[in-house]
Amino acid sequence: EAGVAQSPRYKIIEKRQSVAFWCNPISGHATLYWYQQILGQGPKLLIQFQNNGVVDDSQLPKDRFSAERLKGVDSTLKIQPAKLEDSAVYLCASSLEGLDRVGDTFGSGTRLTVV
Amino acid sequence: GQQVMQIPQYQHVQEGEDFTTYCNSSTTLSNIQWYKQRPGGHPVFLIQLVKSGEVKKQKRLTFQFGEAKKNSSLHITATQTTDVGTYFCAGRPTGTYKYIFGTGTRLKVLA
Numbered sequence: 001e002a003g004v005a006q007s008p009r010y011k012i013i014e015k016r017q018s019v020a021f022w023c024n025p026i027s028g029h030a031t032l033y034w035y036q037q038i039l040g041q042g043p044k045l046l047i048q049f050q051n052n053g054v055v056d057d058s059q060l061p062k063d064r065f066s067a068e069r070l071k072g073v074d075s076t077l078k079i080q081p082a083k084l085e086d087s088a089v090y091l092c093a094s095s096l097e098g099l100d101r102v103g104d105t106f107g108s109g110t111r112l113t114v115v
Numbered sequence: 116g117q118q119v120m121q122i123p124q125y126q127h128v129q130e131g132e133d134f135t136t137y138c139n140s141s142t143t144l145s146n147i148q149w150y151k152q153r154p155g156g157h158p159v160f161l162i163q164l165v166k167s168g169e170v171k172k173q174k175r176l177t178f179q180f181g182e183a184k185k186n187s188s189l190h191i192t193a194t195q196t197t198d199v200g201t202y203f204c205a206g207r208p209t210g211t212y213k214y215i216f217g218t219g220t221r222l223k224v225l226a
Contacts, residue, residue, distance in 0.1 A: 035216075042119075042203050042216030043158065056213050091157060103148060103160030104214075 002026065004107035006092050012113045018080035021110045024073070025094030031055075033104065034067055034077050035091040043091055049075065082114045117142050119206050121217040129225050134194050136220035138187040138204035145207045147180055147187045148214065153200040184209075194224045 005024040013019050025032050030051050035043035046065065047057040052072040060067070064083070069075040079086055089111050093104040118141045128134050138147065146165040150158035162171055164180035164187060171178045177190045187204055201221045205214040 042205075042219050044216070045213055048213060102163050104158075105160065106157040109157050 004092055004094050004105055006090075006107035006110055008110055009108065010111050010113075012115060013082055015084055015114050016081040018078065019082055019112065020076050020078045021090050021092075021112075023075045023077070023092030023107060025075075025092070026105055029094035029096055029105070030072075031095045032069055032075050033093045033095075034075070035093065035106075037089045037091055037109070039088070046077070079112075082112075084114050087112060087114045117208050117215055119204060119215045119217040121202075121204060121220050123220055124218065125221045125223075127223045127225060128194050130196060131193050134191040134198070134222055136189050136202050136204075136222075138189075138206070138217050140185045140206045140208070140215075142185070143209045144184050145209045145211075147207070148205045149178060149187075149189055150203045150205060150216075151200050152203065152219075156200075158203060191222075194222070196224050196226055198222060199224050 004026055007022050011019055032049045034046045036046050037043045046060045047067045048055040049069045052069050065079055067077045089109040091106050091109045093106045095104045121136055121138050126134055146163055148163045149161040151161055152158045162178050164178055167184050168182045169180040175192045179188045189202055191198055199222060201219045203219045204217040207214050
């Protein structure tokens with residue numbers, strides 16, 4: 001089966017600019033997650049979607065970050081405006097829902113550098 | 116807030132030596148997962164533990180979930196260079212639906 005697709009792989013922007021990341025989960029996976037992984041740390045959940053509804057976005061900095069999953073399939077994460085501390089790898093993951101969820105499948109991530 | 120800590124932060128071992136990483140949660144967990152992340156790669160799911168005191172094995176890897184469901188461990192027997200990477204636990208606090216990743220243990224294996 002195809003994995004979780006993410007693009008772009010790398011992005012370098014200046015602070016105060018905007019950036020968007022795209023994710024296409026595994027077919028049939030109802031749940032989609034965006035994680036932020038700062039160098040040397042574990043992934044931190046930013047937002048979790050169940051189909052096209054938001055389940056949890058408690059750690060999403062909503063003044064600058066936004067995410068959508070309009071048709072319940074692919075998703076975009078946007079940062080506007082970016083800050084230096086947003087430099088990180090942004091990982092998208094997907095999983096089956098409910099009791100069938102055993103482990104999340106991660107994409108290769110987008111490495112963002114804010115200069 | 117809820118936290119999941121792992122020790123040690125780093126571990127260097129000679130090839131053939133054993134390795135153990137410990138995961139400790141500030142709250143009781145419904146279940147716990149383990150992931151491996153190779154340098155420059157993304158986390159890859161290894162296993163999920165659900166029951167108190169559960170022990171699962173995958174070849175040279177042994178995973179254990181504590182009786183109180185607040186801690187877990189991963190033990191690798193006779194490490195190989197292919198075991199290099201960072202091992203993360205991810206715990207789901209009881210009554211919640213999201214996983215909190217641990218701080219990770221970075222393993223280096225010297226040939």
